[in-house]
Structure formats: C-alpha cells, structure tokens
Amino acid sequence: MFRWRKKLSVGLTIGLSLVLSLVLIPTLTAQEIEPVTILMPAPFADSTRDLVKDFNQKYEKSIHLDVIRGPLETEAISDLAISSLLLGDTPFDALLMDITWLPKYARAGWLEALDNGFDESDINDLTNGAQLGNNYQGVLYRWPLVADIGLLFWRTDLMEKPPSTPDELVAVSRNLQNNKKVPWGYVWQGRQYEGLSCVYLEMIDGFGGNWFNPDRGTFGLDQKPGVNAAQWLTDLIQEGISPEAVTNYAESETLQSFKSGDSAFMRNWPYAWAELQKEDSRVRGKVGISTMVAAPGASPASTVGSWGFSLLKGSKHKEAVIEAFKFLTSKESQLKMFEEYGYTPTLKSIYEDPIMLEKYPYIIELYKALKVGRMRPETPVYAQLSDVLQRNLSESLTQELTAKISMKNATSTSEQIMLAAGGLMK
Amino acid sequence: MTVVYLLIPAFLLLASVFGLPLLRYAWLSFHADSVLTGLQPIANDGANWLRLMHDQRYWQDLIQTLRFAFASVGFELLLGLAIALLLHQPMRKRGLIRSAALIPWALPTTVMALGWRWIFNTPYGPIDQFTSLSGISLNILGNPSFAWIALVYADVWKTTPFVALILLAGLQSIPNDLYEACTLEGASSFTCFRKITLPLLKPYLGLAMTFRLAQAFGVFDLVQVMTGGGPASSTESLALYAYWNALRFLDFGYSATIMIASFVLLSTIVAFGWWLMILLNQRGSMAVTE
Amino acid sequence: MKLKSASIILLLAWSLAPLLWQLYTSFSTDQALVTPFETMANRWTLEHYRSVISANPPFFLYLINSLFVGILATLLTLIIALPAAYSLSKLSTTKSNLIRIILVGCALFPYVLLFLALLEIARALSLGNNLFALALPYTALSQPLAILLLGSAFTSIPPELDDAARVEGLTLINRFRWIYIPLLAPAIASTAILVFLFSWNEYPIALTWISETSKLTLPVAMARIAGSSIHSVPYGAYAAATVLGAIPLILLVIVFQKPIVSGLTSGAVKG
Numbered sequence: 001m002f003r004w005r006k007k008l009s010v011g012l013t014i015g016l017s018l019v020l021s022l023v024l025i026p027t028l029t030a031q032e033i034e035p036v037t038i039l040m041p042a043p044f045a046d047s048t049r050d051l052v053k054d055f056n057q058k059y060e061k062s063i064h065l066d067v068i069r070g071p072l073e074t075e076a077i078s079d080l081a082i083s084s085l086l087l088g089d090t091p092f093d094a095l096l097m098d099i100t101w102l103p104k105y106a107r108a109g110w111l112e113a114l115d116n117g118f119d120e121s122d123i124n125d126l127t128n129g130a131q132l133g134n135n136y137q138g139v140l141y142r143w144p145l146v147a148d149i150g151l152l153f154w155r156t157d158l159m160e161k162p163p164s165t166p167d168e169l170v171a172v173s174r175n176l177q178n179n180k181k182v183p184w185g186y187v188w189q190g191r192q193y194e195g196l197s198c199v200y201l202e203m204i205d206g207f208g209g210n211w212f213n214p215d216r217g218t219f220g221l222d223q224k225p226g227v228n229a230a231q232w233l234t235d236l237i238q239e240g241i242s243p244e245a246v247t248n249y250a251e252s253e254t255l256q257s258f259k260s261g262d263s264a265f266m267r268n269w270p271y272a273w274a275e276l277q278k279e280d281s282r283v284r285g286k287v288g289i290s291t292m293v294a295a296p297g298a299s300p301a302s303t304v305g306s307w308g309f310s311l312l313k314g315s316k317h318k319e320a321v322i323e324a325f326k327f328l329t330s331k332e333s334q335l336k337m338f339e340e341y342g343y344t345p346t347l348k349s350i351y352e353d354p355i356m357l358e359k360y361p362y363i364i365e366l367y368k369a370l371k372v373g374r375m376r377p378e379t380p381v382y383a384q385l386s387d388v389l390q391r392n393l394s395e396s397l398t399q400e401l402t403a404k405i406s407m408k409n410a411t412s413t414s415e416q417i418m419l420a421a422g423g424l425m426k
Numbered sequence: 427m428t429v430v431y432l433l434i435p436a437f438l439l440l441a442s443v444f445g446l447p448l449l450r451y452a453w454l455s456f457h458a459d460s461v462l463t464g465l466q467p468i469a470n471d472g473a474n475w476l477r478l479m480h481d482q483r484y485w486q487d488l489i490q491t492l493r494f495a496f497a498s499v500g501f502e503l504l505l506g507l508a509i510a511l512l513l514h515q516p517m518r519k520r521g522l523i524r525s526a527a528l529i530p531w532a533l534p535t536t537v538m539a540l541g542w543r544w545i546f547n548t549p550y551g552p553i554d555q556f557t558s559l560s561g562i563s564l565n566i567l568g569n570p571s572f573a574w575i576a577l578v579y580a581d582v583w584k585t586t587p588f589v590a591l592i593l594l595a596g597l598q599s600i601p602n603d604l605y606e607a608c609t610l611e612g613a614s615s616f617t618c619f620r621k622i623t624l625p626l627l628k629p630y631l632g633l634a635m636t637f638r639l640a641q642a643f644g645v646f647d648l649v650q651v652m653t654g655g656g657p658a659s660s661t662e663s664l665a666l667y668a669y670w671n672a673l674r675f676l677d678f679g680y681s682a683t684i685m686i687a688s689f690v691l692l693s694t695i696v697a698f699g700w701w702l703m704i705l706l707n708q709r710g711s712m713a714v715t716e
Numbered sequence: 717m718k719l720k721s722a723s724i725i726l727l728l729a730w731s732l733a734p735l736l737w738q739l740y741t742s743f744s745t746d747q748a749l750v751t752p753f754e755t756m757a758n759r760w761t762l763e764h765y766r767s768v769i770s771a772n773p774p775f776f777l778y779l780i781n782s783l784f785v786g787i788l789a790t791l792l793t794l795i796i797a798l799p800a801a802y803s804l805s806k807l808s809t810t811k812s813n814l815i816r817i818i819l820v821g822c823a824l825f826p827y828v829l830l831f832l833a834l835l836e837i838a839r840a841l842s843l844g845n846n847l848f849a850l851a852l853p854y855t856a857l858s859q860p861l862a863i864l865l866l867g868s869a870f871t872s873i874p875p876e877l878d879d880a881a882r883v884e885g886l887t888l889i890n891r892f893r894w895i896y897i898p899l900l901a902p903a904i905a906s907t908a909i910l911v912f913l914f915s916w917n918e919y920p921i922a923l924t925w926i927s928e929t930s931k932l933t934l935p936v937a938m939a940r941i942a943g944s945s946i947h948s949v950p951y952g953a954y955a956a957a958t959v960l961g962a963i964p965l966i967l968l969v970i971v972f973q974k975p976i977v978s979g980l981t982s983g984a985v986k987g
Contacts, residue, residue, distance in 0.1 A: 068929065069772070071940055075654075075674070080940075082673050084927035086835060087844035091928045108461045108676060191568070192656035245548045247657055248568030260750070380461045383674050391483070394658035398570050413482075420477065421462055429888075432803035433815070435796045436863060439856035444822055447833030512723050523724060525973040527731050529962075532969045532976075534917040534935040537961045541738045544951040550750055552737060583734065588980065595981030637824065644826025647919040651939050665828045669920075672832050685829045696824060 034320040037066045039084075039095040041077045043271070044145070044307065045069035047341040048328060055327045063320045073250070074098050074194055085110050085312075093315035094325070097142060099133040099306050099375070100194070100382050106136035107380040112311040114140045117322035129304050129373030130346035136378075141310055143325050146343040148305035149369045150202050152290045153258060153266040153276070155283060158182070162290035164300075166206070166232050169265060169293050173241045176264050183243075186236060187254045188267040190246035192394040197376060197386045198303040199267055200393055203229035205301030205374050206294035212377035212385070217418060221389065222404075222411040228295075230396050230403035237397060247397050259283060267292070269305060270366060274342030289362055291369045304373040306346070344370070381421050388413045448689070454682035461676035474683040483659065484667065484684060488691065491663045494574060495642035498581040502638060503631060505582065506589030513590065514597045531587040539651035542580045543567070570660035573653055577661055580648060585641075589634045596630030597623070632703035636696060643692040664688040735962065741955035749952060764956035768941075773930050775960055778937040782916050783964075785847050785933055789854035789915040790908050793862050796855065797907070801866035802896065805873075816864065823860035828920045835924045845928045853925075854915040861914075862907050865979060869903035870896070906979025909972050916965070934961055 040048065045067045055065050068091070070077040078101060084090045085108075097105065105111050118140060123131060130147040134140055154162040158176055163169040173185020189195030204211055209225025212218075220226050236242040249257075251268060255275060258266035261282040266272070276287050294300040309325045311318060327333065334350060337343040344366055350356055351367040377385055392410035396403045455474050457467040478484055513524060530538070546566045548554045557564055566572045600623065608618040646665040649655060655662035655670075664684065671681035741749065745761045768775050804812050834853055843849035873896065881891050897904065919935045926932055932940065941957050969976065 076940070079673055080927060082676070083835075083924055086673070086839060087925070087927060088839045089842065089844045089927075091845070104461055104676065107464070109464055192658055193654070244563065245565045245568050248548065248565065256750075381675070384677075387670070387674075391659045394656065395570075398568075398658050400570060400658060416480075420473070429799075429803040429806050432799035436800035436859045439796065439852075440822055440859055442837075443827075443830060443834065443853055443856040444825060446837075447830045450833045450836070508723075509727060512720070512727060515720060517720070517724065521973055522970075523728070524977060525970045526728055528969050528973065528976065529735070529966055530731050532913055532917075532965045533962055534919070534938065534965075536919055536935040536939045537958050538734065540938060540941075540954045541734055541958050544741060544954060545734060545737060547951070550951075583730070587731070591977055591980040594977075598981070640824040640826060644828040646828040647935070647939075665826070665920075668829065669831070672835075673924075678832065681832055685832065689826070689829055692826065693824075 032061065034063050034317045035066065036063055036094070036317050036320050036324050037068060037092040038309070038321075038324065039068045039070050039077070039081060039092040041070050041074070041096065041307075042072045044096055047337060047343065050340075051328055051333050051336065055324060058327070059323070063317075063323060065324050068092055090312055090314060092312070093317055094309055094311050094321050096145060096307050097310050099142075099304060099308070100386070102133060102142055102310070103136050103378055103380045103382060105310065106139070106141050110313055111141045112313050112315065112318065114143055114311060114322070114325075117325065118143055125348060126346050127348050127351065127367070127370045129302075129370030130306060132304050132373060132375050133306065133378065134308060142308040143310075143329060144306045144308035144346045145329055146307055146337065147346045147370055147373075148269050148271075148307065148344060149366065149373055150198055150292060150303040150305065151268060151270060151272075151365070151369055152292050153268055153272060154288050154290060155182075155264050155286055156288045157283075157286040158264055162288060163265075163293055164290075165296055166203075166293050170236070170239070170241055173264055174239075177240070182262065182264045184257070184263040185241035186265040186267075187242060187246060187249065187257045187263045188233075188236075189249055189251060189254055190233070190237070190242070190397055191248050191250050192390045193250060194386060194390070195250055196390045196393060198305060199233070200229060200389060201303045201374060201376055202267075202292040202301050203232060206292055206298055207232075208295060208298035211389075212379075212414075214378065219411045219414050221414065222407045225298075226411075227404050227407050230393055230407050233393070234396050234399070234403050238399075247394070270344045271342055273362070289365045291365070291372060300372055301374045302369040302372050304370075304375055379418075379421070381417055384417050385414050388417065448686065451682040451686040451689075454679055455686055457679050459677075459679040459682075465676070465678070467679065470679070474680050475687075477680065478683055478687055483662075484664075484687075486659070487662050487664050487667045488688070490574065490661065491643060491645065491665075492695075494578060494581070494645060494661075494663065495639055497575075498578045498585070498642055499635060499638045501578065501582045502586045502589045503635060505586045506593055506634065507627075507631075509586065509590035510593035510597055513594055527590065528587045530584050533584070535584065535647040536651045538584065539580065539648050542576065543652050546576045567653060568657050570658045573657055574661050577645075577648060577652060580652060581642070581645070584648075585638060589638060592634045592637075593627060593630050596627045600626050628703075628706060632700075632706070636700055636703065639699060640692070640696050643688075643695075664692075738955045738958045738962075741951060742959045744952060746952055761952075764952040765960070767953055768956045768960060775937075775957065777930060778932055778934045779961075779964060781847060781931060782934040785850050785854065785922075786912045786915040788848065788851040789858065790912045792851060792855040793858040793911045794904065794908060797859055797862035797866055798892070798896075798904075800859070801863045801870050802892075804863060804867040805870035812867075816867075819860040819864050823864070827857055831920045831924050834921055838925050844925055845931055847926075847931055850922060850925050850933075851915070853921050854911075854918060858911040858914060862911060865907045865910075865982065866900065866903060868982065869900045873899055902975065902978065903982070905972075906975040906982065909968075909975050910979050913965075913968075913976075 046069070048067065052065050052067055070080055078098070081095055084092070126144065127147055129149055130144045134142040134144065152162060158181055159172055163172050169186060176182050177185055188199050190199070201211055204220065204226050207225035207228045209223055209229070210220040213220065237244055237246060243257075254266055254268055255272050257263050258268075259276060259281045273287070273289065275281070277284055291300040291302055309328070311321050315321055329346065331347055331349065334345040334347055338345050338350070345351070351363055357364060376382060379385070389410050392406040392413075395401045396406040401409070454467065456469060456472060458470040458473065459465065459467040509527060513520070513527065517523065545551050546553055548563060548565045548568060549558065553566065554563055564572055566576050604622050605618060608622055609615070613621070644665050645663045646669065649661055649663050649666050650669070653661045655666050665688075668681045668684040668688070671677045671684060742764050743760050743762070745758050745763070748756060748759050804815055807815070838844045838849070843852070877895065878891070881895055886894065917935055918933075919939070922933045922936045923939070926936060938957060938961055941954060
C-alpha cells in the first residue's frame with residue numbers, strides 16, 4: 001500500500017516535471033531565437049533550401065528562418081499572398097515577389113520600406129536589369145534575389161549563329177522545317193497569362209515601340225510597332241512556324257517541347273539553361289542563348305522578370321528579416337544559386353569576374369540581355385493592364401479578331417482603366 | 427404553443443450569409459474601394475454601374491456563362507433521363523451500379539478538373555493522342571471554340587448523376603397500373619412514354635432544371651482549375667471575373683457591383699424559368715386529366 | 717435484354733473511364749506519359765505516389781482537415797436544422813409555405829457570389845485560417861437544404877404520436893431524444909451525408925478563408941498542387957493526388973449509396 005503510493009508520487013513528479021519542461025523550454029528559448037518566415041514560389045523554396053540551412057547554422061543562437069513553399073505559377077502565388085494579406089492574418093514576415101506586383105502591394109500599404117537595410121552603394125553593385133522595379137514612388141520596397149530576363153534559346157547544331165531580326169528567325173525556321181530538321185521553328189509562351197505579356201513586350205520594343213509611356217500616360221499598342229508585334233506573333237502560328245498549341249503554352253510546355261528537340265528556337269527565362277543541360281535533355285550541349293530578335297533599326301529588348309524580397313508591414317522581426325535578405329542575396333549565395341540552379345546573379349561583379357567568364361562563357365549573353373532589360377508598366381493597376389493585353393492579344397493569336405482590331409481594343413480599354421484610376425491616384 | 431423561436435438560430439445564420447452580404451454588395455457597388463483608395467471605400471456616385479454598362483468583358487462573360495449553363499443543363503437533362511430510365515429497370519447488382527453512376531457527382535470538382543486538364547491536354551492527353559492518329563490535333567483547351575465544350579463535357583460528366591436521381595424519384599412516383607392500362611390499350615412503349623411518363627415527369631424535370639441552372643450560373647471551381655478562364659477569356663464566367671476583380675485587381679467596389687448585378691440578372695432568369703415551368707405543368711396536368 | 721446490359725456497360729464506362737485513366741496515369745512514368753504508344757522497360761512506377769505522400773505537409777493532412785470540417789459542419793447543421801424543421805412542421809400552412817419559399821430561394825442562390833462578403837466577415841472577426849470557423853459558413857449554407865429535407869420528414873410523423881407523447885408529459889428535448897430522432901433516423905442520415913459531401917467538396921470559401929498550407933482542405937489543396945510542381949509535365953503527380961483524393965469518397969458512396977439516393981430523391985419528391 002505504502003510502496004504503491006510512493007511509486008505513484010514518484011511517477012507524478014516525473015510526469016509533472018516533464019510537462020513543465022516541455023512548456024518552459026520553448027518559451028525560454030523563444031525569447032532568444034527570432035522566428036522568421038518567408039513565402040516563396042516552389043522552385044525558389046527548393047533551390048534556396050541549402051542556403052536556408054546555412055543561414056540557420058550561422059544564426060543558430062539568434063534567428064530561425066523558415067520557408068513556406070508556395071505554388072509554382074506566378075499568378076497562383078500572388079493569389080495566395082493576397083488572400084493571406086486580405087485575411088489580415090499573414091503566416092509569414094516576408095515574401096519573394098515578382099517584379100510586377102510591387103506598385104500594387106506598396107500602394108495597398110502592405111510593405112515596409114527597406115531603406116534602412118540597403119544603401120546607395122548596395123544599389124550600385126547591382127546590374128542594370130536588377131536595379132529596375134524595386135521602388136515605388138521613390139521608396140525602396142524590394143531587394144532582388146535573382147535577375148530574371150527574357151532570352152532567345154537557339155540550337156547550335158542547326159545554325160551557325162542566332163538570328164537577329166524577326167524576319168531572319170522566320171526564314172531560318174522555315175528552312176529547317178522544310179528540310180525536316182525540326183517539326184517546329186519557334187516555341188514561346190502564348191497562353192493567356194502573364195508570360196504572354198512578357199513575350200509581347202519584347203516584340204513591341206523590338207519593333208521600335210512602347211507598351212506604355214509613363215511620362216505622357218499613353219499606350220502604344222495600336223501604333224505601328226504594337227500592331228506589327230501582334231501580327232508577327234499571330235503569323236508565326238498561322239504560317240506553321242510555331243505549333244497551334246502555343247496558344248496554350250506556358251514556360252513548362254515550351255521547355256518540354258524544346259528539350260525534346262521539337263523546335264529550333266525557344267523564348268524562355270535563364271532557368272531553362274540548366275534544365276536543358278540535364279541528362280534527359282535531347283538538346284544537351286547543343287543550345288545557345290541570345291537576346292530577343294529586333295527589327296532593323298530598333299534595339300533588342302528583354303523583359304525583366306526578377307524576383308525579390310519584400311518585408312511585410314505587420315512583421316515583428318524586421319531586423320532579423322533584413323538579416324535574412326542580406327544573407328540570401330549575398331555574393332556567395334548568388335554564386336551558389338547560379339552554379340547549382342542557373343539563376344541569374346544580380347551583382348555586376350559576378351559578370352565582370354574573369355574566372356566566371358572563362359568558366360561560364362554564356363553569362364556574357366545574360367549580361368548583354370540585362371543591359372537591354374525593359375520594365376512592364378509600373379503602376380498599381382498593372383494587373384488589369386496586363387490582363388487586357390493578354391486577353392486581346394489572345395484573340396488575335398486565335399484568329400478571333402485581326403491583330404489591328406485587337407490592339408485597338410486593348411488600347412481603348414487600357415485608356416479607360418487609366419482614366420478611372422487617374423481620379424483616384426492623386 | 428408557439429415553437430417559432432426554434433427557427434431563429436437557422437434564420438440568423440441565413441441572414442448573416444445571405445442577407446448581410448447582399449446588403450454589403452449593394453452598398454459597396456456605390457463606392458470606390460480598391461488598391462488605389464488604399465482599400466478604403468469612397469462614395470463614387472454610381473461610377474461602378476456606369477463602368478459595368480460599358481464593360482464589354484462583363485457582357486461577354488454573361489453570355490459565356492449562359493451558354494455554358496444552358497448547354498450543360500440541356501445535356502444533363504437528356505442524359506439524366508436516359509440514365510434514370512435505365513436505373514429504374516430491375517437489374518442485378520443495382521446498388522453497385524447506382525454507386526458507380528453516383529461517383530462522378532460525389533467527387534470534389536477541383537479533383538477531377540485537374541484530371542480533365544490532363545485528359546484534354548495537347549499533345550499528350552488521350553483525346554489528342556486519339557485524334558492525332560487521324561492527323562488532326564484539336565488543341566481543345568487552347569482553342570476558344572472548343573475549350574468551353576470541354577468544360578461542358580466535364581460538368582455534364584459530374585452532375586448528370588444528380589439529375590438522374592431526381593428523375594428516378596419521379597419515375598418511382600408514377601404508379602405501375604398506369605403503364606399496364608396503357609399497354610393493355612395496345613399502345614407502343616414509346617407512346618406510353620410520351621403520353622404518361624413525360625407529362626408526369628415534368629415537375630421533376632422542372633425541378634432538376636431550375637436547380638441545375640442556378641448552380642451552373644455560379645460556375646467557378648471547374649473553370650478556375652481547368653482553364654483559368656482562357657484561352658482568350660472564352661471560358662471566363664461571371665463568378666470568375668468577380669473573383670479576379672477582388673483578388674487580383676484589388677477592386678472590391680467593382681467586384682461587388684459585378685456580383686450584385688449578376689445575382690439580379692441570373693435570378694430573374696431562374697424566376698422566369700420557374701414561372702414557365704408552372705405554366706407548363708398546369709397544361710401538362712390538364713392533358714393528363716383529360 | 718441485350719440492349720439493357722449494353723447500356724449498363726456504357727453507363728459504367730462513361731462514369732468510370734476518366735477515373736480509370738487517372739489511375740493509369742498515376743502509375744505511369746513521366747517518360748511513358750509523353751510517349752504513350754512506345755513500349756519501354758520503365759513503363760510503370762510508384763514514384764508519383766511516393767512524391768505525393770512524402771510531400772510537406774503530407775497529403776493525408778488535407779484529408780484529415782476536410783474530414784474534420786465536414787463532420788463539424790454536419791453536426792452543427794443538424795443541431796440547428798432539426799429544431800427549425802420541427803418548428804416549420806408545426807406552423808400554419810401559409811406561414812410554413814412562405815418560409816419554404818425563402819429556403820428554396822436560398823438553396824437556389826449561386827453561393828459562390830458570396831465569397832467577397834464572407835472574406836470581409838472573416839477578416840473582421842479574425843476567422844481566417846481556422847478550421848472551426850470554416851464550419852460556420854458551411855453550416856449556414858447547408859440550412860436551406862437540411863431544413864427542407866427534415867421538415868418534410870417531420871410532417872410524416874403521425875400527429876397522434878406527438879399528442880400521446882405530450883400527454884405523457886415528455887418535454888421537447890425528451891421528445892426529440894426518444895421519438896423524433898429515432899423515427900427520423902433515415903432522413904437524418906440522408907441529410908447528414910449530403911451536408912458532409914457539400915462541406916467536403918466546397919471550394920471558393922475554403923480558398924479565401926484558408927491560406928496556411930497545413931490547414932488546407934482537400935479541394936483547395938488539390939487546386940494548389942496543380943501549380944506547385946516543378947516538373948515540366950507534372951500530370952503523373954496530379955493523377956496520384958486525384959486517385960488518393962477520390963478513394964475516400966468512392967468508399968463513402970459505395971457504403972452510403974442508399975441514404976444518398978433517398979436523400980436526393982425525397983428532396984425531389986417533397987421539395
């Protein structure tokens with residue numbers, strides 16, 4: 001009887017102390033270690049995994065960084081971020097943002113300025129393309145992780161050098177197709193989504209035009225270069241240079257087609273380079289990159305599509321978050337991301353490093369493209385403008401309307417949107 | 427003793443999910459509330475409604491939504507009737523066969539929407555593989571003329587079992603001696619079907635139609651996952667447009683305007699259909715009593 | 717006779733073929749998916765299932781979340797709808813008809829149009845990312861159907877039975893406990909299953925109320941998987957997810973076929 005009681009009390013004491021320690025230890029340690037959470041699209045979450053591990057080792061005593069692996073598609077991750085922000089209960093301190101979201105998020109008042117974390121000399125270290133799209137109304141809200149840029153991929157086994165004008169691209173493609181070297185000439189992103197706006201921006205600039213002129217507030221879609229760009233893309237499908245299915249292609253379908261050797265050219269982002277050098281690629285070692293084609297007299301243009309970190313207003317760990325940004329965007333991290341995953345570095349010094357140039361001669365092409373990087377319209381209503389463009393351009397690509405009429409419609413709707421916005425922008 | 431108070435909790439709930447939102451939309455539709463106003467409502471004198479009038483995209487989406495709804499409900503009624511007639515027959519393993527027929531209806535829409543995206547994929551999906559044997563690639567989800575048909579197909583696949591079950595209930599309510607009398611008079615089975623089954627089934631057909639039309643007008647899940655509204659917005663529905671306006675464009679004032687306008691338009695159509703059905707039923711029952 | 721068996725086979729093929737195709741896809745290697753008519757050594761694989769199950773968070777979590785919300789919403793719906801339906805059956809014909817019309821109107825409402833206002837409610841009351849809270853709109857949206865179904869079941873109880881119970885001095889709660897609930901068990905079962913299916917499958921509200929990955933319900937998780945793979949053609953993994961997501965419901969339909977059918981059909985007969 002007595003013994004039994006003793007056992008019970010010993011058991012109880014052990015149990016109680018266990019419970020107490022389980023409750024106390026995390027609360028005690030929590031005071032020292034700041035938890036930081038960043039939302040990233042799936043590919044970035046995967047490719048930064050090692051860096052995050054290194055970071056957590058380095059800051060073992062002070063910060064713990066967690067990455068939420070979001071969806072892959074740009075729209076899907078934006079929907080997720082926005083619905084969290086609208087709910088007012090964001091389970092993350094920061095997020096990796098696409099370049100086109102910034103004005104909208106900043107205007108909605110969701111972002112914290114980064115001016116304290118990064119200064120003028122940090123900005124000067126960035127390449128031209130990476131300097132774009134980080135500010136809204138003169139305030140720095142975003143720090144780039146990768147400098148994404150639109151590129152033309154071409155097959156080194158099928159031609160000596162890449163074409164430089166749209167006509168040349170068509171001629172080379174047709175020749176190769178006629179000789180049964182490839183089933184298709186050129187694959188690109190023709191689905192009605194953001195990728196289509198990027199493709200179009202490169203072409204309208206490449207024909208010497210302008211999507212949106214922020215100084216005058218005018219649209220150039222229905223001007224000659226704008227219509228030419230839409231017409232050229234439509235003709236690619238019409239004349240069989242591009243498969244009809246490009247009207248439903250996003251990046252991954254495009255890559256799939258080019259990777260299996262079905263096409264002579266592809267428009268894609270730098271990440272594709274690494275994918276094309278993998279073992280299952282049928283074009284491994286036979287790929288070159290170049291800036292997008294441009295009409296004679298016009299300068300080639302590449303859409304800037306970089307991803308960068310932004311800090312959310314509600315975060316309770318601002319300094320720790322900036323610490324994490326700095327670590328993840330440092331030169332060492334950039335090199336790792338580049339060598340392992342092919343992500344385009346943001347720092348000038350990497351492109352000017354002779355050892356790098358010797359080891360990866362193709363980065364000179366990336367550097368060139370970054371120098372002609374172009375921004376999509378920088379306004380909080382960009383999503384609407386892009387949507388209008390995609391929708392109307394899609395109608396041209398699928399032959400519902402002529403290029404001219406579709407671009408006219410796009411212009412008038414875009415003007416209405418800016419007009420409606422204008423009254424509220426003051 | 428009155429027991430009305432037992433209805434109160436249910437009606438409080440209904441008021442908070444149906445009444446409040448509708449009032450809120452009506453109010454919001456007269457305000458600018460978007461990213462440009464810093465997500466704060468500012469009265470704008472009906473500018474949203476003016477914009478809606480001139481918004482081609484809204485009217486195109488309305489037409490597309492109606493096209494989708496009428497096409498899918500039409501096929502569902504036809505196919506549902508055929509399936510109901512079949513399931514009404516005595517057969518072995520009826521329970522199992524009914525379960526199998528019910529499965530499409532029970533699965534979450536998003537689950538199979540993904541599946542359909544793969545089945546209609548160009549060039550690797552089975553449909554395209556099949557048609558390309560004869561040298562044709564339809565590029566179904568990439569072509570504005572076909573994509574909406576793929577959506578209708580997916581919707582018909584999913585909701586026909588529901589229609590079939592309602593019609594089955596109707597068939598079971600028809601007394602057998604009516605058929606016996608009919609066949610005794612020497613009429614063919616088709617004549618019996620036309621003279622007896624169809625008129626008596628009318629209320630059920632009407633019920634299934636109204637219910638399904640109302641649901642089809644709000645089509646959202648299927649479109650969002652299967653096509654995202656593309657290509658060339660040819661599959662965008664009103665609900666999806668309202669959703670984009672709210673979550674992508676952060677324009678709540680306009681999104682609310684779209685929703686309340688759509689609600690009024692669509693419920694007018696449903697009410698009209700209901701009224702038409704009552705009218706037809708009166709005629710139908712008169713024909714039977716004659 | 718032959719025609720009948722042929723039509724049955726046709727019906728089964730129509731209903732099940734897309735699912736079987738998903739099943740086939742889920743076991744095929746990516747290589748096999750892009751070159752369908754070629755024979756190859758590594759034709760079959762379990763890789764897709766492995767990747768779906770070992771994902772973070774594991775796929776089963778979504779099933780558990782959906783199950784939780786479904787059961788909670790079903791219970792809440794019954795607790796509120798049963799008394800309401802009882803009360804409806806006691807009202808005068810004009811009053812109860814008026815209420816029925818309101819309920820039918822609500823049931824016909826394309827509820828997806830409510831998402832924006834519901835999102836605002838969730839924000840105002842901090843109901844986001846909470847599975848308990850998510851059951852509330854489901855309960856509310858299920859009321860019309862549940863009250864209509866149960867209400868017509870209540871009218872089928874003979875009034876003498878009710879009177880006898882009152883004479884015995886049974887309170888309302890006791891009458892529910894000993895008379896109504898046992899008598900209405902089949903109708904309750906049908907209602908419960910229909911409400912459960914609705915909650916399990918609901919998409920737009922779950923999409924806007926839940927943003928944390930670990931709290932997603934199955935339909936939203938499925939839609940998100942669509943965009944989260946980094947494979948070029950990720951349909952193998954999608955297919956594995958559709959198969960895993962479909963199995964619980966297929967089992968449910970096979971086990972509860974009778975109450976589902978009677979719920980839908982009695983709704984049609986009396987509604």
